[in-house]
Amino acid sequence: xxxYILSLVFLFYSSFLFAQSEIEVPQGAMIKVPPGAYLxxxxxxxxGNILFxxxxxxxxxxxxxxxxxxxxxxxxxxxxxxxxxxxxxxxTYSKEVSVTGLPLIALATDNPPSAAGYSDGSGSDQxxxxxxxxxxxxxxxxxxxxxxxxxxxxGTIRSLDQQETDNTLPLPGTVGSLQANKDIAVDGIxxxxxxxxxxxxxxxxxxxxxxxxxxxxxxxxRLTVDLVQSHGDASFIPTxxxxxxxxxxxxxxATSNATLAFKLDDITDLAGNVSPPLTISYxxxxxxxxxxxxxxxxxxxxxxxxxxxxxxxxxxxGPVSGQRPFLTITPDGKYxxxxxxxFTGMWHWSRKSNPxxxxxxxxxxxxxxxxxxxxxxxxxxxxxxxxxxDFRYDPSIVSIRNxxxxxxxxxxxVSHSDSINGHHTYAFAQLGDNLQREKAFSMIIxxxxxxxxxxxxxxxxxxxxxxxxxxxxxxxxxxxTTYALYDNxxxxxxxxTNITFALPNSDQVSLRIYNMLGQVVRAYDLSNAGPGYxxxxxxxxNDEGFKVGAxxxxxxLQTREYVKTKKMILLK
Numbered sequence: 001x002x003x004y005i006l007s008l009v010f011l012f013y014s015s016f017l018f019a020q021s022e023i024e025v026p027q028g029a030m031i032k033v034p035p036g037a038y039l040x041x042x043x044x045x046x047x048g049n050i051l052f053x054x055x056x057x058x059x060x061x062x063x064x065x066x067x068x069x070x071x072x073x074x075x076x077x078x079x080x081x082x083x084x085x086x087x088x089x090x091x092t093y094s095k096e097v098s099v100t101g102l103p104l105i106a107l108a109t110d111n112p113p114s115a116a117g118y119s120d121g122s123g124s125d126q127x128x129x130x131x132x133x134x135x136x137x138x139x140x141x142x143x144x145x146x147x148x149x150x151x152x153x154x155g156t157i158r159s160l161d162q163q164e165t166d167n168t169l170p171l172p173g174t175v176g177s178l179q180a181n182k183d184i185a186v187d188g189i190x191x192x193x194x195x196x197x198x199x200x201x202x203x204x205x206x207x208x209x210x211x212x213x214x215x216x217x218x219x220x221x222r223l224t225v226d227l228v229q230s231h232g233d234a235s236f237i238p239t240x241x242x243x244x245x246x247x248x249x250x251x252x253x254a255t256s257n258a259t260l261a262f263k264l265d266d267i268t269d270l271a272g273n274v275s276p277p278l279t280i281s282y283x284x285x286x287x288x289x290x291x292x293x294x295x296x297x298x299x300x301x302x303x304x305x306x307x308x309x310x311x312x313x314x315x316x317x318g319p320v321s322g323q324r325p326f327l328t329i330t331p332d333g334k335y336x337x338x339x340x341x342x343f344t345g346m347w348h349w350s351r352k353s354n355p356x357x358x359x360x361x362x363x364x365x366x367x368x369x370x371x372x373x374x375x376x377x378x379x380x381x382x383x384x385x386x387x388x389x390d391f392r393y394d395p396s397i398v399s400i401r402n403x404x405x406x407x408x409x410x411x412x413x414v415s416h417s418d419s420i421n422g423h424h425t426y427a428f429a430q431l432g433d434n435l436q437r438e439k440a441f442s443m444i445i446x447x448x449x450x451x452x453x454x455x456x457x458x459x460x461x462x463x464x465x466x467x468x469x470x471x472x473x474x475x476x477x478x479x480x481t482t483y484a485l486y487d488n489x490x491x492x493x494x495x496x497t498n499i500t501f502a503l504p505n506s507d508q509v510s511l512r513i514y515n516m517l518g519q520v521v522r523a524y525d526l527s528n529a530g531p532g533y534x535x536x537x538x539x540x541x542n543d544e545g546f547k548v549g550a551x552x553x554x555x556x557l558q559t560r561e562y563v564k565t566k567k568m569i570l571l572k
Contacts, residue, residue: 067093067125067159068166071176072144078183081133082271087142087186089116089129089178091150096125097165101155105129106145108172109137109186113145118155127157137188143172143179187271191243192217193278200280203292204260212247212262214280219243221268228279229261236262257325258284287327288317288346296343296350298388301412301429302460304343305385308335308431309462317342324349344414351416351425356390359456364468367457376474379440384459384467388427392454395422398476400445445476450533452476477532480504483562488538488555492569499536499555506530507559513538514554521548540570 075088089105099122104115116131144150150167157165170176178184195215204210225238225247235250247262261281268274288296290303307315313331318338320327324345332338367380367389380387391400399419412429426441445453453476459468480502488497499511509526521542526534538555542548550572556565 065094066163066166067095067097069150069169070094071181072169072178073181074142074178074184075128076182076184080185080187080271082186082269082273083133083135083137083188085133085272087116087131087133087184088119089131090121091127091129091169093125093127093159093165096123096160097127097157098122098160099127099155099157102153103127103129103155103157104151104153105131105169106149106151107131107139108143108145109139109188123160133186133188135188135190137186139184139186141179142182142184142186143177144169145172147171185271187218187269187273189218190273190275191220191267191269192275196280198282200282203283203285203294205285209249211249212280212282214245214247214264216243216245216267218269220245221270221272223267224265226263226265227260228263229259229281234258234260257286260284286325286346286350287320287329288343289350290315295354296346297354297356298386298427298458298460299464301343301347301388301427302386302464304339305429305431305462306464308339311335320345340412344412347414347427348416352418355418355421355423356388356425356456359458359469359471362470363466364459364470366468366470367455367459367472369472369474371474371476375442376445376476377440377442378455380457380459381467383461385430385462386428386458386460388425388458390456391424391426392456393422393424394451395419397451398422398445398453400424400443450475450477479531480533483557483559483564485555485557485564485566487566488568492571494540494550494571496537496539497568499538500533501536501557502533503529503531503559507561509534510558511536512556512558514556515548516552516554521553 070092073090073092075090081087089107091105099118101118103118106113107116114131114134114137116129119128119130121127147169148167150169152167157167159165170180173179193214194217195213197213198204198210219242220240223240223245225236225245227234227236237248237250239246239248245264259281260283261279263277263279265277266274267277283294285292286294286296288300288304290300293299303315304317306312313333313335316329316331316333316335316339318329318336318341319332320329320338320342322328327342327346329342365381367378369379370377378389393400400417412427412431414427416425418424428441453474455472455474457468457470457472458466461467481504482502483504484502486500486502488499490497501509501511503509506528509524509529511524511526512520513522515521522538523543524536540547548570550570553568553570554565555568556563
């Protein structure tokens with residue numbers, strides 16, 4: 001067996017290694033020297049041949065070899081880094097290298113990967129690559145994407161003797177990798193709201209102290225909460241625990257129809273990322289709006305009757321203070337006139353703000369009505385304890401002057417009139433137990449002409465059940481206060497025209513049409529015409545049924561107390 005006998009001297013000073021010994025080395029063995037060390041030998045003999053002679057200079061073991069990457073690391077301390085933070089990634093080679101251009105390292109920061117660009121280190125054995133965390137980057141333990149993540153990007157990395165370099169990085173997660181040497185987490189994602197309970201935009205219960213819970217996508221370092229909009233007083237305590245914010249309202253929400261708007265600002269996660277501010281808002285339930293549909297109507301009146309009867313004081317409405325609809329209640333533990341007044345006030349407010357919708361489909365037994373001139377009497381089934389009647393009419397022709405209350409002492413009666421739009425609403429609620437009392441009332445309707453009035457009705461039982469709903473039409477006949485003969489229409493005309501006259505009372509009526517010679521062309525006699533507005537249509541014929549010639553004609557109305565003549569023109 002051949003042996004290699006080497007007489008070596010190794011020196012250990014900083015990066016130097018120095019020692020002296022005689023070693024027998026089996027054939028095929030190698031002498032390994034630590035990175036950065038220098039090998040100085042008095043004599044190296046291999047297979048009888050002297051490679052170094054006394055007086056030779058010390059040599060670097062890596063001289064003439066390709067520079068390789070020994071490890072990757074970072075100048076930054078371990079920790080969490082957020083958007084805008086700078087991370088200095090280092091790459092250490094086996095010998096000094098020089099750099100041209102801007103080589104890159106692809107970092108594993110989710111899709112797409114981020115890049116650390118070369119920034120410093122040319123002429124040394126350690127290169128520095130700078131990475132700035134951007135929005136969307138994310139890594140629990142930062143590393144590069146693969147062993148080939150270092151790319152030249154049209155640049156170069158060469159050893160000082162201008163040899164090519166091996167730019168293969170240690171495999172990600174293995175010894176010598178960035179992840180193995182450093183514990184660096186990257187969070188480039190803003191914290192976002194995952195869930196709000198109750199949901200923003202919902203209606204919070206009136207006269208209660210609810211809590212609002214907001215879940216974020218990640219733990220937060222801090223945030224601020226401000227009440228930016230509110231009707232009435234509202235105090236609260238915000239509590240942040242990890243990714244959960246809880247807003248506890250201290251006092252009861254005692255102001256009807258209030259609006260609460262909370263602004264969340266300075267929403268900062270653990271990486272220092274600050275999310276855009278957001279606002280969460282709520283409506284507070286309207287007083288007397290028991291079904292939370294933002295209106296006070298017959299349905300709510302039905303619930304009020306149920307609560308009154310059962311003495312459910314959790315739904316108490318009064319006494320109240322303030323201006324509707326922003327009323328503040330101070331419950332006194334009983335149902336009395338103050339509760340009725342509170343409901344009535346809110347009902348009137350709701351009618352003004354939210355006219356009752358039209359009823360499309362009918363249900364149950366219809367309401368009934370009778371008429372006597374201007375008097376209209378409405379009645380409905382006796383087991384209904386709540387009724388709402390919505391009248392719609394042409395306000396230019398019809399007016400509702402007044403109503404007469406039902407004969408019932410245990411009764412809530414409310415009404416609202418909109419004479420501009422032709423809308424009049426009545427609502428009744430029976431608070432007593434005598435359900436068999438007559439359910440009827442009367443109203444007086446004035447009409448200039450014969451007119452149809454529309455009624456939408458809703459009837460509710462004692463337990464709140466909808467008994468009946470529907471639409472009814474009433475033909476209202478006009479009752480003039482004076483005699484009148486109106487201009488015919490059209491005028492001039494061909495072949496027909498309409499003549500209208502008014503009678504305040506029943507009377508004998510004669511309508512005559514004359515030509516310009518004073519001769520009667522057509523005669524209409526009404527022996528007992530009733531009060532109201534009457535129309536006679538003349539087709540341009542005489543009493544024998546023949547067409548008369550074109551020209552000017554006179555028409556005259558005569559009663560026992562009234563005579564009036566007007567002129568009209570018949571065209572060819």
